[in-house]
Amino acid sequence: MKFSRTSGLMTATAGLALVLSGCSAGGAETDANGVTTINYWSWDGAPGEAVVDPIIEAFEAENPDIKVKYTEIGQTDFKPKAAQSLGAGEDIDVLTVQPGAWAGEVQDYLLPVADWANGDDLRTSFTDTSITQAERMFADGELMAVPVYSTGSAVGIYNADILGELGVTPPRTWAEFKTMSDALKAQGKGILPVTMPSEDWFQDEAALTSVGQVDPDFFNQVRYEDGKWDTDAYVEGLKNYKALFDNGTFDTATLDMDYGTAMTTFDEGKSAVAFNGSWEAGRIFSGNYGIVPFPAESAEKASLRAGLDVMLGIPAESTKHEAAAKFVEYMSVGAGVDEWASALKGIAAKEGYQLPEGVLSTDLQKQSYQTLVDLITEPASDRNNLGAFSDYVGANVKQVLLGSMTAEDAAKDGQAELETGNF
């Protein structure tokens, strides 16, 4: 009986107090000293907190009247959450815009670049290609966000020590890869030839990289020209990819490794090559690592899909457009560029950009960087993904690799899913 009133009341009061304290977590925007605080939202790899923090620090030192509050959200959560938050009128002043279907989804919330205080100048600071690519992301071709950098996928990062011990050269073709895998097996140390994220979207990336070697136009046709998914080229590319597993070049035992496990395995020296997007290329600074393309029948055929990976936009509802535009400029063409470009997060969209002297210190690093630049500047096709569709077909790719679906069926199923118009 004592419970109902005393402790009930106490519980309620305690609850209320905590609710109130939870509500006040927001924070003031502009303070008495005239300092404007802008909210900057991005996902964890674009370009990631470790890189962003020093940029913000330098920017704030240069612009004492602006403070930047950075919110980082995991990549998988970013798309729904940022779209929701924009819809909810959350205070966001600078937003990382992911190219692809998502850009179209949020474009109505963005302020056209032409309306930015520095919009017109900014526009001319980027390469024409990247501006064209960026415009293509938006329904009516109006530039709603500026391009920042491009990445490509998939590329391999190899452990030069492991290869050195085996006495094999960095593998670029199917045959060379097979040689390496066989050598590893013979060595008997249990080192895996390849690890890579088994997430559906990445398996789609890997399969499309292989398809791109057969038909470089495949993806652009589908994406921009209403092309078909179930083409012979797709089936052939997928079969080529599967063959790598069937003949023991790759190991199906790695097909349940998530992104983190795959990369950790490589870092711990338990795999010779890690395939991923070029956004992981910064690893070449953390060990004796180099970069190779995804294997092809012959070295000339090696390619990847590349495209803008990161754009920056300013929500129309933001009340701090000017400060936001300043920060975007700093980040995309200003002093911020060196910071993320040196971490090899991507290839800058800025016209005529060169890496600062001394970033690449060893021959391996220089050579790897060149490989990367060559691949990304001449991609087989755009990397302009369709989000959920990528997950859908990626799941089928895994089915094919594991032998529970034929490449033909996967192609047909993908085509059927594409036709539903859901994506």
Add this chain to the structure above:
Amino acid sequence: MTTTNILPPTTPLLPSARGPRPRRRRLGKSPVDDNPMRMIITTGADRWIIYGLLIVMGLVFAFPLYAMVAKSFQGFGINNYISLVTDPVGEVPIVLTYVNSFVIGLIHAAFVVAISTTAGYALSKLQFRGRELAFAGIILFLAVPGTALLVPVFHITNQLDLFNNYLGVALPEAALTIPFGVLLLRNFGRNVPDSLIEAAKLDGASHFSVFWHIFLPLARPAVVNLIVLCMIWSLQDFLWPSMLFTNPDVTTAAQAVSSFSNQLGRSPEDFGRYNASLVLLAVPAVLFVVFGLRFIVNGLTSGSTKD
């Protein structure tokens, strides 16, 4: 609660086939002579078989827990834990995630208790036409999965401006628990003798005063049961926080499992820390079993056998 695989006991709905019961005994203290269940093991051989089976099943159940702990020491051993304390994941100390879950649980429980007791009283102790229909209409939502309400609740939360607010998550949690709460309290109310209410009414008490002074105090065991279950479900709820929270300051424990994996897990150091953070996220459950088990089992019994 939206996602727990176990719904609350519906026993109170069902008639009791049992005769008068002996006084209930507390779990955790049952001397031989006090525990009738003790009698059922008739031979020493049976005892060994039982121990054998329990130990085998215990090992099976413990293996994932062992896997969790083993993984958390991989790489840098105890340093995985130390660095978690010195350098919280994504600026979110794990303790804060418990606090967030706990606060949401309290609000969740407060709504459920307030609404279920009043509705339970109305549906069991007030006479009005359409009462049974109203009850059926309320209970109809007992099985609604939270995932089916994702789209509208997102929109509602937006309209109410409750993103990143404890209330924004506690309210939909409560909406999903209320059908059960009403069921529990209404069945409880039906077992409160009408004569008690009538007597008070004759003394001139209003329904509000009967509710407050007679019904609520009597309902205490059912209410306690409800509070405890609400707390567990809020601790387990992943769905609503993951949809409605973006601010790391309000991250809940269940949500942290995924947001930590987003923020960590890209380098070996992070991978170790991530696995260590998983172990720490299980700590409240351990404390719960060690210190609160008796409490919850008592709550369940009081709730489900008071018929």
Add this chain to the structure above:
Amino acid sequence: MSITMRTTKKHKRRSDWLVALIFLSPLLVIYAVYYLYSIVFLGQTSVQRIGISLLRPVQVGFDNFALLFTDPVFGRAILNNLMYAGISISVALTVGFFIAVTLSTGVRARKLFYLVFLLPALMPLSLVATIFGSMLQERFGVLNETLRAVGLGSLAQSWLTTPGLAFAAVALIFCYLIGLPIMYYTADLSALPTSSLEAALLDGAGTFRIMREIIYPMMKSTHITVVLALLLGSFRALEQVLFSTDGGPGSTTEIVGTYLYSYTNSGGKTIGFAAAASTIVLVIALVISLVQLYFTRSRKDEQ
């Protein structure tokens, strides 16, 4: 019956109406917002092609429903839900019951046993499923590593990528969470009348016969609670799959929860489709509740 009494009764009934309305008003408010409005909103959205920002809707009539009914994965998800419910129910009714009974007999180290059996059900489910996902990884998962370490390497499997094994793995997660059924049994066991136990003992019945033939039938109402709870709960499940297999390989382990969750969070124009699927799931949930109401009601009438 005097006239005065009748009028009081009448009077009472009328005043109860108002009072009832007041007592029910908090519930009505929250139901109006979170159920009524939700259903209307789902109905509206389910005939649109629209993204999560809820802008630029395109009316598509019943296209979303047509797509849904031709999507084999949706049917598969519903079927999987029922199968997982069935499996966890049978485990709860046997293993769960056995654990609860034996632990109530005052075995040694009871607290430790309770800890091990109940802990999984009290941890965040996202955590449990994550542990299973990592534990079952083929190459560096603790299960296969342990098997290899004790010389049983031949038993190591690709748990998460072989369809049958992945299905079993998720079923295992559902079974791993039978803590609450154990608690229901434990609670009701402590209130078991002792007389029939004593009678059975006098008859010379053995331990396991008492469990099977005396105690088990006596716990009928608890069994029904457990069955209903697990059946209803399976449609609310999400994390069990989301954090272990994420529905894969292919759609082998897809359940309703992950199906709806992934279409809601796709970032594309799939919200209308998700709303259509939600509508169907909602209808299924309401039907289950109706059936449950019907059964519990008819039982009451028997008495």
